[in-house]
Amino acid sequence: MASASTATPATTAASPAFTFSASTFQKLHPAEYFRKFVSQGVRPDGRLLNGFRPTTVHHGVITTANGSAMVRIGGTTVVCGVKAEVAEPRLDAPDQGYLVPNVDLSPISSSAFRPGPPSEQAQVVSEAIHRVLKESNVLDLKDLCIEEGKAVWSLWVDVVCVSYDGNIYDAALTSVMAALGNVRIRNPTYEEGIVKVSGAEDLSDDNSFTLKLARTLSSATFALFDTNLVALADPNFAEESVSQGRITITLDEAGQICALSKIGAGASSPALLRQCLGHARERAQELRQLMKQ
Amino acid sequence: MDRKRVAGPELSVAPLVEYPVDRKCWIPQKDHRHDASRQPEDMRPIYLKTGLINQANGSAYIELEKTKIACGVYGPRSVKRVGQGFSGHGVLNCEIKFATFSCAKRRTNVRDPQEKNLSLIISQALTPAVRLDLLPKSAIDVYITVLESDGISSCLSAAITAASAALAHAGIEMLDLVAACSASYIPTGPSITATESAGSIASSPPQIFMDADLEEEKHEQGSIVLAYMPSRNEVTHVLQSGKAEGAIISQSVEHCVEACNKIYAVMHHALLESITENKSV
Amino acid sequence: MGGSSVLCSVVGPTEVKIRDEQLDKATVEVVARPLVGLPSVKDKAREQNIRETLEPILLSGLHPRTLIQIVVQTMKDDGCILSTAFNATILALLDAGIPLKSILGSVTCIIDAQSNEILLDPTTEELAQAKSTHVFVFDNKSSIANNEDIMDQEELLANVLFSDSTGSFSEEEYFECSRVCFKAAQAVHGFIRTAVEKKLQKEYQQQE
Numbered sequence A: 001m002a003s004a005s006t007a008t009p010a011t012t013a014a015s016p017a018f019t020f021s022a023s024t025f026q027k028l029h030p031a032e033y034f035r036k037f038v039s040q041g042v043r044p045d046g047r048l049l050n051g052f053r054p055t056t057v058h059h060g061v062i063t064t065a066n067g068s069a070m071v072r073i074g075g076t077t078v079v080c081g082v083k084a085e086v087a088e089p090r091l092d093a094p095d096q097g098y099l100v101p102n103v104d105l106s107p108i109s110s111s112a113f114r115p116g117p118p119s120e121q122a123q124v125v126s127e128a129i130h131r132v133l134k135e136s137n138v139l140d141l142k143d144l145c146i147e148e149g150k151a152v153w154s155l156w157v158d159v160v161c162v163s164y165d166g167n168i169y170d171a172a173l174t175s176v177m178a179a180l181g182n183v184r185i186r187n188p189t190y191e192e193g194i195v196k197v198s199g200a201e202d203l204s205d206d207n208s209f210t211l212k213l214a215r216t217l218s219s220a221t222f223a224l225f226d227t228n229l230v231a232l233a234d235p236n237f238a239e240e241s242v243s244q245g246r247i248t249i250t251l252d253e254a255g256q257i258c259a260l261s262k263i264g265a266g267a268s269s270p271a272l273l274r275q276c277l278g279h280a281r282e283r284a285q286e287l288r289q290l291m292k293q
Numbered sequence B: 001m002d003r004k005r006v007a008g009p010e011l012s013v014a015p016l017v018e019y020p021v022d023r024k025c026w027i028p029q030k031d032h033r034h035d036a037s038r039q040p041e042d043m044r045p046i047y048l049k050t051g052l053i054n055q056a057n058g059s060a061y062i063e064l065e066k067t068k069i070a071c072g073v074y075g076p077r078s079v080k081r082v083g084q085g086f087s088g089h090g091v092l093n094c095e096i097k098f099a100t101f102s103c104a105k106r107r108t109n110v111r112d113p114q115e116k117n118l119s120l121i122i123s124q125a126l127t128p129a130v131r132l133d134l135l136p137k138s139a140i141d142v143y144i145t146v147l148e149s150d151g152i153s154s155c156l157s158a159a160i161t162a163a164s165a166a167l168a169h170a171g172i173e174m175l176d177l178v179a180a181c182s183a184s185y186i187p188t189g190p191s192i193t194a195t196e197s198a199g200s201i202a203s204s205p206p207q208i209f210m211d212a213d214l215e216e217e218k219h220e221q222g223s224i225v226l227a228y229m230p231s232r233n234e235v236t237h238v239l240q241s242g243k244a245e246g247a248i249i250s251q252s253v254e255h256c257v258e259a260c261n262k263i264y265a266v267m268h269h270a271l272l273e274s275i276t277e278n279k280s281v
Numbered sequence C: 001m002g003g004s005s006v007l008c009s010v011v012g013p014t015e016v017k018i019r020d021e022q023l024d025k026a027t028v029e030v031v032a033r034p035l036v037g038l039p040s041v042k043d044k045a046r047e048q049n050i051r052e053t054l055e056p057i058l059l060s061g062l063h064p065r066t067l068i069q070i071v072v073q074t075m076k077d078d079g080c081i082l083s084t085a086f087n088a089t090i091l092a093l094l095d096a097g098i099p100l101k102s103i104l105g106s107v108t109c110i111i112d113a114q115s116n117e118i119l120l121d122p123t124t125e126e127l128a129q130a131k132s133t134h135v136f137v138f139d140n141k142s143s144i145a146n147n148e149d150i151m152d153q154e155e156l157l158a159n160v161l162f163s164d165s166t167g168s169f170s171e172e173e174y175f176e177c178s179r180v181c182f183k184a185a186q187a188v189h190g191f192i193r194t195a196v197e198k199k200l201q202k203e204y205q206q207q208e
Helices: A008-013 A022-028 A030-039 A120-135 A168-181 A237-242 A270-291 B113-129 B152-169 B198-203 B246-280 C041-054 C081-096 C124-128 C140-146 C151-157 C171-207
Strands: A055-059 A067-073 A076-087 A098-104 A145-147 A151-163 A184-186 A188-191 A194-198 A208-210 A218-225 A230-233 A245-251 A257-264 B016-018 B046-050 B058-064 B067-078 B091-098 B138-148 B179-186 B207-210 B222-229 B234-242 C005-014 C027-033 C067-076 C104-112 C118-120 C130-139 C160-169
Touching (some): A022 A030, A055 A168, A098 A120, A120 C160, A145 A188, A151 B067, A168 A270, A218 A270, A257 A270, A257 C171, A270 C160, B046 B152, B058 B152, B091 B113, B152 B179, B222 B246, C005 C081, C067 C081, C081 C104, C118 C171, C124 C130
Parallel strands (some): A098 A151
Antiparallel strands (some): A055 A067, A067 A076, A188 A194, A218 A230, A218 A245, B058 B067, B222 B234, C130 C160
């Protein structure tokens, strides 16, 4: 990476007593190493403080899923697949389907994740996505009804993290929105407790339907670093591990805020929040372009 | 019920698919494959790339048309477990996981017996190639995620190939790369369509289709997965299932060895490419 | 708070599992338990919210290699459980005598879907009618500065420690909510102060 050229300010800024290399310094004092960069207005990977990493979105990568997308944000790669299955509706909502998002931080993606049941981080990200989809009414669950009180569609939205390098929420939410956007479900027929779909080879508007999404969400995450509260856009893994808190802003295409959370790292001023909101709006614009196939 | 995931309905099933009457089903015939452009001995084109997971010590991604598999290698790390005593040999842990959306039917998040079984086969296929005697008191973790599967046998062989490339990418000492390939014995000719009696199927010898996809696998009467170290000309694992005559098996082993040599070239190329890429950065 | 109540217990500093031990500071563990049933992902999210907000406030450097365990049990649920839990936690921490940098106060508000008005401390019924929900936590450092009464600068001083909002709202609505909640948080700080004073008085009387 570019660390060889950008690492020079760190070593020269450090007192002459340091005779070891920049990479040793990073391993011994990750926070201090980082502080040296931030004080100069750049980050170890060469980005500016408000710079996002290059992002790509691929639609429909998995043919066995009803809808799918692969999103890469820098070194973070997630794949989201949507599977539609038939289930009985809840008693208190007989005409509503299910939308079940889950994020799997599989051990393949980072040494920080162990195999076994989902970690706290995975649960918190899953819940955050579940809540933002529910609270901002992205999808009318009544659209998923097959026969009231008898059968509804259950959309299993599973996100698998293939490669982890920070900022999982943004990557996961982008992939979920992109995957929901290309979901295609065969038209069901309900007969005496059995739901049938036609097995015709080609899918067209006559024999299948797509989802009507009320809004497209896009999010931006900032890591809060140090007590002077520097906000770093789109933190990578190393930045996440030295940061103390984060701000996550989720916007829809009309510019309305759908979710905003600030957690950890002491008190932050409204001015900082406004600044982040500004960057988040720019980022949302960029992500919407990418999501448009 | 799983309390560590966002809860969905307790039970959900795939809808019943009603095929139109005039649906054209693929019927195995001599020299006629599901993918019409392929000959019986042809494999699907392989895309292999190493080094896509930057947190991992080594990683590989393999794609055979629809089949998509990612593999990450972590280690060698020290074994923390106390009480097992000193071991002069390292341990190779392999774990394969199918993504819930990877197959036609939705898979569960919990590790099922099939995944456990495949994990065991992969570690058996790779262990002979890795110089574990050079890594005392340590363990290597190989994690494999299947993003999309198109036939179990071909999925298994692709997983072994990817895992071996990832191990090499991690710089772990090995005797040789392990390339793996699958073949299916598919009864062809009129016997299968005419009657279903066992005698008529056996009457004509099945044909060997290399690297069969899911549709072809549905018609197979047996299959073989072969893991092979090309430059040492040694086989590390053979998995033969189903009914087949000895002659067919030895013939398919030969076919697989030939195919493994081709896969080896692809692996070689992918690894060299990742080195040159690293140099240029 | 109103119809909601949360019981919070603080244990610590106590012995820590070797796995979780941190050499330079205390490990903070939060366990959130729901009203009924077993903990689910929602409670895990709440645990993380409380823990990451408290970590910078606790002077955990004074108790290295120890554990501070906080258990938050919902007793009655009538909206704004998270705010109630925050306030219960800070009272419990004060009671336990764990050294803190500052005191926090938490307030929830909603924007009503019909009237577009900001309602503080909503009940479950009101929450169902909300266009958006906002939870704020403020510390008492910024409120002391505010007592010097410079109303124009109030917004500048309303430094938010934790904020979590969902629904659909504009930037202006958000900052308006922040202002309203900040004022309400002063009342919460006042309440915490009187609660602690009362308790100390009682203890003195018992000693005499």
